[in-house]
Amino acid sequence: MTSPEENIRTDELILATSAKKLAKRRGCLKCISSLLLPLALGVFTIVITFQQQSAAQRQRIEDRDAADLQRAEDRNASRLQREQDKQEAELLRKQEKDLDKQRYENGRFDAYIQQMGKLLKESNGSIMSSQVTATLARVETLNIFRQLDPQRNVQIIRFLYEAKQLTDTPENPSLDLSTAKLLNIDFRDAAVNEKQLYQLSFRGIFLLNATFIGIEMSNINFSRTKFDTTSFSLAEIHDADFSFAEFYYTSFTSTSFASTIFAEATFENYPRQCQFFILCAL
Template identity: 30%
Template sequence: MTDRPLNRHHWLYRGLTLKDILTFVLSLLLPLMLGIFTIVISFHEQNVVTQQRIEDRQLAREQHKQDLNISRQHCGQDWNTSFEQHAQYKEIARLQRLQDELKHELDLNISRVQRELDKEIAALKRAQDNDFAEKRQNLSFSQSQHELDVALNRYRDILLVSYVKMIGKFLQDSKGNLSVDSLIHNLIRAKTLIVIRQLDPVRKRHLNLFLYEVGILTYGQSPIVLSSADLNDIDWMGSNLSYISLVDVTMRNNSFFYCFLIGVDFHGQQTDLSDSNFYKGNLQHALFHHTRLHRTNFTSANLTTADLTRSILEAKAIIECSYFNNASISKEMFDHSRISHVSFYRTAAIYSTFRKC
């Protein structure tokens, strides 16, 4: 029994035992399996590589599509951006042109304004220069005028003093009676008229007061007749000129406020007392016949027994609160005069008119 199994395990096949065959088969099986495994692995790897390649291609296609889409988007965005930039560039260019035009127009306006300003400054400077020259000329003229006035006043003073001395000499030589010598009388009249023409109203007043005080102009003492003499604009305020004789004399705009003019002789067709004022003057027995009394003011004056026969008192004379008692106003015209609170007691107003009073 022990030989059979031994024989079964040790039988020969062409001189090879089963063990050898099995060993041989086993020795071939391992490389074969390794080869098969290797081939399988190779096929698997190849499949994996192929699948990976396919996937890579698919990924590449998708990536390419994505890249194309991105590229298209970028192109669209770039085009939009380019269009927007182009529009922005156009807007910037337009704004730049507008700014340049505005700057150019502003420069023109500034130049025009500067020219106008320069003209105005030049005109103002010329005006200032002219004004300065005119002021300097006026100052020079004023200085010259002042010097002329001073010289003229000095001359008038000298003239008045010389005249007073001359009259004093005549009075001394004639022992106070100039009417004795008609030649001296006429000489004094002529000299007086010449001097009066060269004097101002203030010195004319002094001259007439001097003549009145020495009796040359006193009514009833053969006074000299100063007919046509200019005695306008003299202020006699408060003076006592009673019985003074100024016949046919021009005495416009004289002021006789509060003056004593009793018995004054202002008669004559050439005597003109227009615009004079006898406010509160005492004119009793005054002679005004044929005298011009336009716009003369007799407010509160006393003309008792005054003679205004044929005097011209129209043209808005003012006679208020005055007294014409026992006065003679025959053929007097009071037309357009303002008469209120006036007393005409025992006054003869024969043929006198009071139209529109």
């Protein structure tokens, strides 16, 4: 059985050992605490650094994308501006070309009228009275037809018509315009009041896309003339000569005939019943 003194010494030894262990634990905790703060600061610094680097990288990417977008927009704007400048330059060149063409055609038209007026004056109003004058007038007229547009050509036709140079009579034979090629001529612009054409001679010419719609015609000579895509719709034709004429895609819708000759005329791409109607209407 232990004595009280031994028990006291044992308790003191236990207490001393516990105090040492506690002091040791406190030292470890203090050491760990002293290490945790720098470690936490280091980790925080690393995290902040990564975040800043990531933010900087995103900003660089955004800046680069924005720069690329701006460059693309600048290139697109520059391309559009170049295209617009090119279109404006082409339009300007076209306008200048059209103006040059108009000035040229106006000059040629005026020169033709002056020349023909001079010939008419010298021949007392009958160009066909002289073989030389007739040949000169024919060559000049066929040449001018090739150089001018349909609007000016129909003005020339009206000029010759009103000057009685396309009227075929024994006293005043018509100017020979055979082989002339006339495109897109609206003969209503040459007719009197846009409705009447009398004593007109157009033998042996070629007419493409011509219009005689609603015109009253009499004593007309279109023998050996070729008609392509031409309309005589609603016209009134009297004492006309279409002998040996050739018709391609020609319309006679609601056209009336009287004393009209179609001897040896040919019809291509034209309904057979319409040919029969024309022949029966003569």
